[in-house]
Amino acid sequence: MPKLITGGVAVVLCAVIVVHLGLGAAGVGVLDVLSFVAGNGDENTRNVLWGSRIPRTLAGLVVGIALGVSGALIQGATRNPLAAPDTLGVNAGAYFAVAALAFAGVNAGVFGNGGVAFLGGLAAVALVYLLTVGGVLTPGRVLLAGATVSLIGMAGAEFLQILDEHQTRGLFFWGNGSLMQTGLDRPLVVGAVVLAGAALAPLLARSLDLLSLGDETAQAMGVQVNRVRPMALSLAVVLAAAAVTVAGPIGFVGLIAPVAVRLLGIHGHSLLIPLAGLTAATLVLAADAAAQVALPPSAGYGELPVGIVTALIGGPIFIVLARRVITGDADRGAAVVVAQARKSRFVTALVIGCGLLAVAAVVGLRVGDMDISWSDLASVVTGSGQEMANAVVSFRLPRILVAAGAGACLAIAGVAVQSVVRNPLAEPGLMGITGGASAAAMLVILVIPSAPVAVLPVAATAGGVLAMVIIVLIARQLDPTRVVLIGLGMAATTMALVNVMVVGAQMNITAALTWLAGSTYARDLSTLGWLLLPAVVAVMLIVGGRAVNMLALGDDLPRSLGLALGRTRMLVLCGGALLAAGTAAAVGTVGFVGLVAPHLARRIVGTATHRLMPMAAVLGAVLVVVADTVGRSVLAPTEIPVGIVTALLGTPYLVWLLRAK
Structure with a gap:
């Protein structure tokens, strides 16, 4: 049976390779490829294949084998079926390291880039370890730490993309994983490294098999766990x-391939590791072929x-697998511990907060690409300001008001979602709500470009609510960690849909990235109207605060007090989704506000x-602001x-939150 499975995987891979070689804009199809393989190809076919097709296919083979073997090793070492180079932040760390090197203008060559990528990936793994060591090492906790590290790496890389406007398109494509190559040099050089690594990996097979029985059992059977796992x-x-050096970060391949091989009945790592590599290579080439069929280069x-x-x-x-993860958090709450709130007078704290907001708004009116003095600002307030100062303030004031409204709505959305899920990491962006809103808004822009402006927030709100409902229906039991993991899968899926629409519609990549990263640029007072519905929902949530408070008490006590628990949870979740989605329609994707603000507020005024x-x-x-x-x-x-900016500020806070005991 194992030989039959291996042969079947090999045959499928060969077929996919032939199809992949036959796709492109040069008019050389599958029949031409087969003719070339048989030795009857013409000069044009030869030039096309060696010039672009073979380097691209070879890159897919190298990347697929690397990610498949890497995923099998990580899953075996961690005993976690959801662990992979991307879910543990390795891809993001390597991507950020290479992007930073390129942004600095350093041409380090293939080996230099590979070394820097390795250091970035290693730093990511080390950070995941630091975030989980000393706590309960559950699969959910490890994956949340990996998601945190991925957010750090991707936020840093996006920051570099925004700065480098002239190369944004190239960074965008490479940052989403692309097999395009300029020649055979890079795939061949990196391929040699990958083959060496793939050849070494089966040497760890027996130890990984024993690790699956648990650390103590493996130790008793002679496995040096403290050496095997780091190796x-x-x-x-x-x-x-x-893989990142060749094609940029390509997600989920290292996750899917080992899982697919196990579903075929292969569990021993001596066969699982090489089959995972072949399966991953098949997946990468098939996905690239599908991409070329969906958006033909010739079109x-x-x-x-x-x-x-x-x-x-x-x-x-990932969503399906996350649904099956046993976290142990359903009854006792999230694995992440929220620090004990300090008692404080609410009115005093609120007044101080409003004062800080006023100061931030005034400073925001003054500074920017053109600073204005305090005297000019005062003259504008009194109505005697110069024309230039009046123009600057009239441009900045609406965006500051929009920023303040968006921040307030996102914070209340975070409180609402966290109160139901009982996890301080349940932020609307991490939960996929913002991604659903972005996908729906982008769909309206593309399908109905002449639609009234008012349709955009409606579509975004519907998309965000739909994403939240799907997450809850899939999760069934509101396990605090499982819901967040499913939300991460939803976020990845919805943002992939957005990227497909961006590329397919040939939108301006820089503008799309800016909107997807969240921006208040050129927002005017009319944008405040888009925040009207979220503001109404926020007031309703505050008024219904007693019911929201009871959600933190579990299941039995609220029911005994007469609360319709299921209906209340859905209403609060939908309210949070409305807040987050409506804000996304106004300012795009702004993350971490719904994480940081509620947590700070709890420490100041309680729950x-x-x-x-x-x-x-x-x-x-x-x-x-x-x-x-x-x-x-x-x-x-x-x-x-x-x-x-909020991501760069929020990810360190998320790191601290995960480390809280």
């Missing part, structure tokens, strides 16, 4: 870094990165909803989208 993870990082649509296709496939698979939500709203408004000011003044006249 397996280090080799996995080398392979993942090699002039441009390149659809293969990483987007693998995300469309892998996101739903009572009637105090927590107003305090969180003020802190969220302060955070976004400050982020907007920083984004348009630090590198003026270049603007950093507010979502990038």
Whole structure:
């Protein structure tokens, strides 16, 4: 049976290779490829194949084998079927390291880039370890740590993309995984490293088989666990870094391939590891072929990165697998511990928060690509300002008001979602709500370009609510960790859909990236109207604070007190989705506000909803206003989208939150 499975995988891979070689814009099809293989190809076919097709196919083979073997090693070492180079942050760390090197203008060559990618991936694994060591090492906790590290790496890389406007398109495609090559040099050189790593990996097979029985059992049977696990993870990082060096970060391949092989009945690592490599190579080439069929190069649509296709496939698979993860958090709450709130007078804290918001708004009016003095600002307020000062303030004031409103809505959305899920990491962006809103808004822009402006927030709201409902239906039991993991899968899937639409419609990549990263640029007072419905929902949640408070008490006690638990949970979740989606329609994707603001508010005023939500709203408004000011003044006249700034501020806070005991 194993021989039959191996032969079947090999045959399928060969067929996919032939099909992949037959796709492209040069008019050389599958029949021409077969004729060339048989020795009857003409000169044109030879030139096309050796010039572009074979390097691309070879790159797919190298990347697939590297990611498949890397995923098998990581899953074996961690005993976690959801662990992979991307879900543990290895790809993101390697990607950020290579992007930073390129942004600095350093041409380190293939080996230099590979070494830097390895160091970035290794740093990511080390950070995941630091975030989980000393706590309960559950699969959910490890994956949340990996997601955190991925957010750090991707936020940093997006920051570099926004700065390098002249190369944004290239960075966008490479950052989503692309097999396009300029020759055979890179695939051949990196391929030699991958083959060496793939040849070494089976040497760890017996130890990984024993590790699956548990550390104590493996230790008793002679396995040096403290050596085998670091060796397996280090080799996995080398392979993942090699894949990033060739094609950028390609997600979910290292997750899907080992799982698919296990579903075929292969569990021993001596066969699982090589079959995972072959299966992953098949998946990468098939995904790239599908991308070329969906958006043919000859049609002039441009390149659809293969990483987007693998995300469309892998996101739903991740959701299915996450649904089966046993976390142990359903009854006792999230594995992440929230620090004990300090008692404080609510009114005093709220007044101080409003004062900070006023200061942030005034500073925001002053600074930017053109600073205005305090005297000019005062003259504008009194109505005697100069024309230039009046123009600057009239441009900045609406975006500051929009930023404050968006921050307040996102913060209350975070409180609402976290109160139901009982996990302080349940932020609307991480939960896929913002991604659903973005996908729906982008769909309206493409399908109905002449639609009234008012349709956009309606579509975004519907998309966000739909994403939230799907997550809850899939999760069934509101396990705090499982819901967040499913949300991560939903976020990956929806953002892949957005990227497909961006590429397929040949949208301006820089503009699309800026909107997806969250921006208040050129927002006027009419945008405040888009935040009207979220504001009404926020008030309703505050008024219904007693019911929201009871959600934190589990299941039995609220029911005994007469609360319709299921209906209340859905209403609160939908309210949070409305808030997050409506905000996304106004300012794009702004993350971490719904994470940071509620947590800070809890430490200041406690957990009572009637105090927590107003305090969180003020802190969220302060955070976004400050982020907007920083984004348009630090590198003026270049603007950093507010979502990038909040991500750079929020990820360290998320790291600290995960480390809290």
